[in-house]
Ligand SMILES: Nc1ncnc2c1ncn2[C@@H]1O[C@H](COP(=O)(O)OP(=O)(O)O)[C@@H](O)[C@H]1O
Ligand SMILES: C[C@@](O)(CCOP(=O)(O)O)CC(=O)O
């Protein structure tokens with residue numbers, strides 16, 4: 354039995370635009386997904402995922418072809434929910450040259466699902482590490498990141514960047530532009546996260562931005578403008594200029610909003626943070642619902658979020674320098 358964990362992340366800048374080759378800067382946070390893999394005698398896959406929003410269930414099936422989950426929800430929903438785990442196990446089988454390997458998989462996660470904190474990447478990264486180690490193979494961090502990217506790419510129907518998976522695999526703050534992924538220096542960042550209790554569908558939201566980009570040249574320019582903003586943000590990050598970082602986060606939120614990926618509750622939380630004196634605030638990840646991230650060294654934002662209609666939880670998160678690890 355092997356357990357591995359990997360962190361979630363927030364985007365300081367650049368989500369969505371990163372899908373089209375612009376740079377992005379995500380940062381790992383101190384909330385993790387833990388995946389335990391136990392080798393089975395047969396080639397079946399049994400997945401136990403307490404935190405999956407389908408109300409805590411156990412699925413048993415032998416592969417993509419004849420999945421018959423023993424749960425009272427539509428098979429389509431279950432397949433969508435289990436896609437990331439399936440894809441992680443496929444990558445682990447391929448990496449270890451063990452196409453018939455079966456596992457009992459248990460997932461425990463502190464990262465809300467589909468809320469922009471990279472739960473899918475953390476589950477895939479930790480899943481690949483746990484399953485390959487269980488088979489006695491030690492992959493390097495780069496290979497885990499690359500295989501996790503391929504898994505997300507497949508599940509999100511070809512619409513994924515390397516940002517989430519690279520960040521979750523390596524930890525810390527990173528910069529991703531197309532294939533180019535690297536760690537960057539970052540000062541201590543006073544992240545405050547607001548969570549509306551909801552979720553967005555990453556695939557659908559990415560598809561929506563793609564359509565806008567194809568339909569309107571100014572939407573394509575908006576995506577490029579996000580790239581310019583990220584480059585400016587990198588300079589502010591290197592200088593540790595929190596005020597400038599905040600201003601750019603505010604701007605980034607406006608651009609994401611114009612691309613149609615914000616929501617009423619995300620906007621409310623962003624404004625609550627700004628009114629409470631945060632340096633800046635924006636939605637993080639795919640959007641549609643889920644989380645915002647603010648920069649605020651004081652208690653202002655956290656307590657304001659406690660009174661914000663539509664906000665279910667406000668909490669502080671530290672930058673996590675540690676990526677995937679065996680527990
Ligand atoms: N604790 C978990 N257990 C099982 N699957 C999970 C878990 N957390 C996330 N996932 C998978 O990741 C999906 C959510 O990923 P996504 O929509 O990309 O949102 P995000 O990465 O922003 O959290 C879930 O539908 C599920 O397939
Ligand atoms: C919208 C996007 O840029 C980030 C999605 O982040 P998350 O899965 O919502 O945490 C998509 C991607 O980069 O793959």
Ligand SMILES: [Mg+2]
Pocket residue numbers: 471472473474517555
């Ligand atoms: Mg995701």
